[in-house]
Amino acid sequence: MARDIAIIGAGPAGLIAAERLAEAGYAVTLYDRMPSPARKFLLAGRGGLNLTHSEPFETFLTRYREAAPWLEPALRAFPPQALRDWADGLGQETFIGSSGRVFPKAMKASPLLRAWLRRLEGLGVAFAPRHDWRGWGENGALLFEHDGATVEAHPAATLLALGGASWPRLGSDGGWTPLLAERGIALLPLRPANGGFAVAWSQIFRERFAGAPLKRIAICFAGGEARGEAMIDADGLEGGAVYALSAPLREAIQRDGKVAIRLDLRPDLDEAHLAERLAARRKGETLSNHLRKAAGLAPVSVALLREPGRLPEEPAALAALIKALPLMLTGLRPIERAISTAGGIATSELDENLMLKRLAGTFAAGEMLDWEGPTGGYLLQACFATGVAAALGIESWLRS
Numbered sequence: 001m002a003r004d005i006a007i008i009g010a011g012p013a014g015l016i017a018a019e020r021l022a023e024a025g026y027a028v029t030l031y032d033r034m035p036s037p038a039r040k041f042l043l044a045g046r047g048g049l050n051l052t053h054s055e056p057f058e059t060f061l062t063r064y065r066e067a068a069p070w071l072e073p074a075l076r077a078f079p080p081q082a083l084r085d086w087a088d089g090l091g092q093e094t095f096i097g098s099s100g101r102v103f104p105k106a107m108k109a110s111p112l113l114r115a116w117l118r119r120l121e122g123l124g125v126a127f128a129p130r131h132d133w134r135g136w137g138e139n140g141a142l143l144f145e146h147d148g149a150t151v152e153a154h155p156a157a158t159l160l161a162l163g164g165a166s167w168p169r170l171g172s173d174g175g176w177t178p179l180l181a182e183r184g185i186a187l188l189p190l191r192p193a194n195g196g197f198a199v200a201w202s203q204i205f206r207e208r209f210a211g212a213p214l215k216r217i218a219i220c221f222a223g224g225e226a227r228g229e230a231m232i233d234a235d236g237l238e239g240g241a242v243y244a245l246s247a248p249l250r251e252a253i254q255r256d257g258k259v260a261i262r263l264d265l266r267p268d269l270d271e272a273h274l275a276e277r278l279a280a281r282r283k284g285e286t287l288s289n290h291l292r293k294a295a296g297l298a299p300v301s302v303a304l305l306r307e308p309g310r311l312p313e314e315p316a317a318l319a320a321l322i323k324a325l326p327l328m329l330t331g332l333r334p335i336e337r338a339i340s341t342a343g344g345i346a347t348s349e350l351d352e353n354l355m356l357k358r359l360a361g362t363f364a365a366g367e368m369l370d371w372e373g374p375t376g377g378y379l380l381q382a383c384f385a386t387g388v389a390a391a392l393g394i395e396s397w398l399r400s
């Protein structure tokens, strides 16, 4: 039985599939266009590698919205605890942070990746760097551009794990879309997920506050609320609380061109209590100082309150504004700067083994599939789970 397997894309989805298949005795070659593997995974570790989330599985699943039913079998077969055990097995114990997010104790991705690559080497996985996949030849061979020459491969099965299109300088640029479209495979357009939104700040606000965090706020939109931190940048707003609502906000902007949200700058205080605190203003105190002291607002929040126009002086009106400050998002930030990608291979194109129905023997996993999730560990968890599922799918297909 032919046992050669090509995995194209050495991100987390491709690497975990390589591990599973090599453990099962297959001869695996991992191809990547970059000189070294898992560059986005390493970047993900820079701000603290959020591997997965500890919330109950049923809640966890809802984070994938419409893709939840489709992803469920893979996530049940390789759930968050399995990912934590796997990291533990590589000497990288995990812990649950205060928000329920799961991180390796080392916080970074590099020690985990080093141990992982050592394990893969021990299992005999061959790594072929600087191999840029260019599609298929007329004889069905995989074609790679390598050092100015075309290299062919004829594996028994292929796994595509080419990632999305965010942060293209790390290797994943969505350049695979025309290659699959040519084969008649239905693709959903690649769109930014967990990215920022454009806001037309006033010149003075932009100059003073670009780079300032808005801590412990809530963003309210269409009955949904996301609490956390947001970050002001020169042309807009980004950060965890924004990302949590990024899918519905993106859809509204794509439909209507802009979207109105409300910021609650003191979500921990109710409006009546806030108005009471604001009623006690000392004589001669400036409104800005009063807002800072009585409402506990940082200078950036006070300036933000002034963005729509003149501030009301009356405590009840001020409290109402602090609890529901209107803000217009006028566009999406480019996909290049997003954390992840929505869209990709339509799930209807895949069978239960994650094999492309139109291309027998070719499987797909990770972010190139049409699902999206918020930040919080959901992205890596789904990449790992679909990587494991595709490895099992390849084994099952080769056996049959």
Ligand SMILES: Cc1cc2nc3c(=O)[nH]c(=O)nc-3n(C[C@H](O)[C@H](O)[C@H](O)COP(=O)(O)OP(=O)(O)OC[C@H]3O[C@@H](n4cnc5c(N)ncnc54)[C@H](O)[C@@H]3O)c2cc1C
Pocket (backbone or CB within 6 Å): 008, 009, 010, 011, 012, 013, 014, 031, 032, 033, 034, 037, 038, 039, 040, 041, 043, 044, 045, 048, 049, 050, 051, 052, 131, 132, 133, 134, 161, 162, 163, 164, 166, 167, 170, 171, 172, 173, 174, 175, 176, 338, 339, 340, 365, 366, 367, 368, 376, 377, 378, 379, 380, 381, 383
């Ligand atoms: C700044 C940042 C922080 C993040 N933090 C987190 C986090 O804390 N938690 C979390 O869950 N997720 C996080 N993510 C998202 C997470 O890193 C990705 O979802 C994940 O890496 C996707 O894995 P993947 O294996 O599908 O694809 P990728 O990791 O993108 O890997 C795909 C690989 O395919 C290769 N490739 C692409 N095209 C070709 C080609 N034509 N030929 C050969 N090789 C090719 C690329 O070089 C790349 O190595 C973060 C992302 C970013 C950008």
